[in-house]
Structures are given as structure tokens and as C-alpha cells.
Amino acid sequence: MNRPVDPAQATRNRNRMTLVAIALLFFGALAVAGFLRFSGWRPAGLKARGELLQPPADLRRVAPVLADGTQYAWNPATRTWRIAAMARDCDTTNAAACADVLSQLDTVWQLMGRDADRVDVLWVGAVPANGTRPGTLRAVRASDALRDGLPRSSDARGPVVVYILDPNGFVVLRYAPGFDPGDLRTDLSRLLKVN
Structure with missing residues (x-):
């Protein structure tokens, strides 16, 4: 038998997943930027x-x-x-x-x-x-x-x-x-x- 879904719990879970997705995007972008910076890559427009x-x-x-x-x-x-x-x-x-x-x-x-x-x-x-x-x-x-x-x-x-x-x-x-x-x-x- 299926348990009834509590609407407040479903909203909380959805908000948590949104927060986790935003955090992953933010820290993922920081990680990629750090990797590119320390690997020596530079955009072609900034190279002498x-x-x-x-x-x-x-x-x-x-x-x-x-x-x-x-x-x-x-x-x-x-x-x-x-x-x-x-x-x-x-x-x-x-x-x-x-x-x-x-x-x-x-x-x-x-x-x-x-x-x-x-x-x-x-x-x-x-x-x-x-x-x-x-x-x-x-x-x-x-x-x-x-x-x-x-x-x-x-x-x-x-x-x-x-x-x-x-x-x-x-x-x-x-x-x-x-x-x-x-x-x-x-x-x-x-x-x-x-x-």
C-alpha cells in the first residue's frame, strides 16, 4: 500500500534538491575555473x-x-x-x-x-x-x-x-x-x- 505523500515534505525535498543543484553549479564552476587557471590555459584574446x-x-x-x-x-x-x-x-x-x-x-x-x-x-x-x-x-x-x-x-x-x-x-x-x-x-x- 502506498503511503500518502505529505505536501510539505515534498516541497521541502524539492527545495533541498534545488539548493544542492545550485551549490553544485557554483562550486563546479569554481573548480573548473581553478583547474583552467592553474593549468596555464588562457583565452586567445588575452595572450600576447x-x-x-x-x-x-x-x-x-x-x-x-x-x-x-x-x-x-x-x-x-x-x-x-x-x-x-x-x-x-x-x-x-x-x-x-x-x-x-x-x-x-x-x-x-x-x-x-x-x-x-x-x-x-x-x-x-x-x-x-x-x-x-x-x-x-x-x-x-x-x-x-x-x-x-x-x-x-x-x-x-x-x-x-x-x-x-x-x-x-x-x-x-x-x-x-x-x-x-x-x-x-x-x-x-x-x-x-x-x-
């Missing part, structure tokens, strides 16, 4: 397109000297990011390739829009005579301290290696010769939004 330098190279103690002989100050209070281009043989054999990279950097700089004034373009080495120049271009004299501070600055694949430096003077991203300027623009625009 350039080579993320771990740990970042520290150029704070290096005092770059501009082509006119004055010293370039890092001055972190201005919150200025830098695109540094380490060039070699741009005045001789690689003039056309260097001019092309300089024009690409100008395009990236212009696409920064209202944030373009917060980005300095440092060209380390001889600046090519041809090519469009960004408004904040600073010609920097090449030195051993700069070469040593910029990781893998001489790359056999091309004459120019490009870096992004944070306002404090840390080198955070590296772009090998032949990089896509769109990748540089994407990474730099994300960094400008954060800072």
Missing part, C-alpha cells in the same frame, strides 16, 4: 602576440644617449610606453628593410590615436633616410649596454628587432624580424588601456 619576456629585461640603469648627445630619461611618472627598434646596418646594406620597418612603426604609432603621445619610438642605430617617421621618434646611439639589455637583439632573420618597454624601463615584449605590425599594435593598445 609578441614574445613575452619572462622575466622582463631591466634597462632602468642604462642611460640611452640620443643622436644629439642628450640623455633620454626613463621618467616613469609620465607613464610613457616605448617601442624600441634595435637596428643594424641601416645606413648601408639593410637600408630598404629598415625604412620599411620604420614606416610600419609609424603606422602603428598613428593607429594609437589619442594615446600616440604616450608612446615614444626609440630607434637604436642609424635612422634610415627613407621611410615615414613617427612623431615621437627618438634616434638613440647604439651602445653595448643597450645591446646587452635587449634580449637577443641581433637576429639573423632580419636587420631590426622590435621591443615594447614599459614606463619604468623594463623590456616586456619582443618581436622578431618579419613581425606583423598588427600584432605590435594589438599588444600595445592593450597595455595602454591597462596603464
Whole structure:
């Protein structure tokens, strides 16, 4: 014989099951998020397109000297990011390739829009005579301290290696010769939004 079902008991059981289901959804989502976080997975939209330098190279103690002989100050209070281009043989054999990279950097700089004034373009080495120049271009004299501070600055694949430096003077991203300027623009625009 079937026992009569108490409506109050049935409601309590249904409420308990709903509470258990909500708790499972909540803690299950936390468990999945924790697993993904500690496994190293990151959404494709959050990954840097350039080579993320771990740990970042520290150029704070290096005092770059501009082509006119004055010293370039890092001055972190201005919150200025830098695109540094380490060039070699741009005045001789690689003039056309260097001019092309300089024009690409100008395009990236212009696409920064209202944030373009917060980005300095440092060209380390001889600046090519041809090519469009960004408004904040600073010609920097090449030195051993700069070469040593910029990781893998001489790359056999091309004459120019490009870096992004944070306002404090840390080198955070590296772009090998032949990089896509769109990748540089994407990474730099994300960094400008954060800072």
C-alpha cells in the first residue's frame, strides 16, 4: 500500500534538491575555473602576440644617449610606453628593410590615436633616410649596454628587432624580424588601456 505523500515534505525535498543543484553549479564552476587557471590555459584574446619576456629585461640603469648627445630619461611618472627598434646596418646594406620597418612603426604609432603621445619610438642605430617617421621618434646611439639589455637583439632573420618597454624601463615584449605590425599594435593598445 502506498503511503500518502505529505505536501510539505515534498516541497521541502524539492527545495533541498534545488539548493544542492545550485551549490553544485557554483562550486563546479569554481573548480573548473581553478583547474583552467592553474593549468596555464588562457583565452586567445588575452595572450600576447609578441614574445613575452619572462622575466622582463631591466634597462632602468642604462642611460640611452640620443643622436644629439642628450640623455633620454626613463621618467616613469609620465607613464610613457616605448617601442624600441634595435637596428643594424641601416645606413648601408639593410637600408630598404629598415625604412620599411620604420614606416610600419609609424603606422602603428598613428593607429594609437589619442594615446600616440604616450608612446615614444626609440630607434637604436642609424635612422634610415627613407621611410615615414613617427612623431615621437627618438634616434638613440647604439651602445653595448643597450645591446646587452635587449634580449637577443641581433637576429639573423632580419636587420631590426622590435621591443615594447614599459614606463619604468623594463623590456616586456619582443618581436622578431618579419613581425606583423598588427600584432605590435594589438599588444600595445592593450597595455595602454591597462596603464
